[in-house]
Amino acid sequence: MNVHDSEKIAGILTAKNYELAYNPNEADLIIFNTCSIRQKAEQKFYSQLGKLKILKKKNPKLKIAVAGCIAQQEGDNLIKKVPYVDHVLGPQNLEFFNNIFEEKEKILALEENPHLQYLELPIKRIDKVKAFVNIMYGCDNFCSYCIVPFTRGRERSRPSSAIIKEVKQLSEQGFKEVILLGQNVNSYKSQYDFPGLLRELNRVGENIKRIRFVTSHPKDFSLDLIHAIRDLDKVCEHIHLPLQSGSDKILELMNRKYSFKEYMKKIEILKKEIPNIAITSDIISGFPQETEEDHKQTINALREIEFDGIFAFKFSKRRGTKASQMEGHIAEEVKSERLSEILKIQDEITERKNKELEGTIQEILIEGFSEKSADQLTGRTRTNKIFVSQKSNKILPGDIVKALIIKGNKHSIFGNFLI
Ligand code: SF4
Known part of the structure; x- marks a missing residue:
């Protein structure tokens, strides 16, 4: 954002x-x-x-x-x-x-801007292949640790017609991928709801080959949205669904409005309906009052779900939030220990999942040259895995190509182009 x-x-x-x-x-x-x-x-x-x-x-x-x-x-x-x-x-x-x-x-x-969703500002895009598109602003969820509803204001959806027009223009400019942005895209509401918007966007812009979105709040993650991801060819098989904790007690203190069981139920449906879906998540370690038992439940959740990747951070006290006023703050070294354990376990899972791709053929959208070596191209699979390959004179950023995966690493997969 x-x-x-x-x-x-x-x-x-x-x-x-x-x-x-x-x-x-x-x-x-x-x-x-x-x-x-x-x-x-x-x-x-x-x-x-x-x-x-x-x-x-x-x-x-x-x-x-x-x-x-x-x-x-x-x-x-x-x-x-x-x-x-x-x-x-x-x-x-x-x-x-x-x-x-x-x-x-x-x-x-610093005023709350009630017309933000109607404001069309010029944009100087930093990328030539992928483009961010705001679909909504602000958030109404008030997770107890989060400052966003106070800084970005109440939730407001941008009109569907303005979003469709922007995506059409991006297609005319040659962009290949759009990333729809909102604090909780699942509660988008304008002429269409979010699955309806995806269905409309799937039809527009012949250059646009991929549609992604962030972020989905698990409480509003619907069966209709699962069906939209399954059925729409441009919508990529990847979902970022922040779990935050595997403990119901902590989820309640966080004001996340779902239990671990409810979250799991949605994951099960998702995996059943879209077997090749990649699921990533966010985890907070050391939330106030988190016991060893709560932490263990998060570890168990990681093992049970097997996310493709996570963003995990130590709880950070943010002024003005409910969590900052809570009792039972966890010592920094305990937070760090728990975070290390979370990251270690997830790294093993991520590496194993990436290795499972060895020998498969994946569709890659080439994004550019590797920061590590100008002799390498990087791109992403539809499931949002970072792909690296030796550069080829026939392939340029923006191309969509097939590649044979020869090595799965912790943070990326390596392969050869099939041309
Ligand atoms: S964590 Fe996300 S859903 Fe919760 S209040 Fe912050 S922006 Fe909203």
Whole structure:
């Protein structure tokens, strides 16, 4: 979501003929698009911001803007704390970037924007193959650990017609994949519901070959959506379904509104209806009041479900959330131990699942050249596994090709193109 917001900020400014500077010394305006989902992201931001003090002294004309969730949370406190910050813009107020160079006073834009879903901002996309498309903004779920409903506001769905139009344009521009974005896409509601929107999008744009979406809240994950993934040729066989914990007690404290049994039931239907589905998830380790027994239940859940991959993090206290006020916070070293165990077990499962692909033929969308070696191309399977191969003169980013998988590793699969 933040990456796409950055594309919108860049879109607004390039539409006004400003150019990206590749060195902070050359910039007239430095923008931080911040994330406050975990403490570590916040610390990183403050450390980078601190480094700009000297630059600002050398060049008093330089402006510094802070956007995103830290901006929303801190508001004018940020300017009080760091006086050389010029502008503070929350994630619902990106259109203020339109006048950022003309504005003589400090901008403080933090209001809830009730029209956000109707706002069509220019976008400067960083990728030429895959494109993010917002389908909704905000969240109504108030998971007890999460800051998003406070920073991004209430849930609002973008009109289906605007989404369909954007996907058609992306197809005309040659994009191959769209990634639909929402905090909880399953509760999308406009002219169509979410499975209905997928059915419409599956019909438009002949260049678009793949449709993905993030994120699905398990409580709203419906049979109709499972059928849409199963039946629609462009919708990829991958679902990210955050479990967070295998313990019902912790799920309740998290306000997740499902039990482990209910979650499992949906996983079973999903695996039965779409046998080649890849399932990934999020796990929080060391939530307040998590006992060894609760942690064991999460470990058991990982073994039972066998996710293709997970994002797992230690619980991070976020100011203003219910969880931050709870009793029974877990010591850092215990959180770290539990996280290590979770990651170790999941790594084994992921590697084993990737090895199971050896000898199979997979459809790969080539995304670009490997960061590790310019002699290698990278892409993804429909199930969202990272694929690596030696480069071929006949294959370019954006191509969809068949490949024989010869090696499954922990974080990627390696193969040869069948051409
Ligand atoms: S569903 Fe829960 S975790 Fe996800 S954004 Fe909403 S409140 Fe946060």
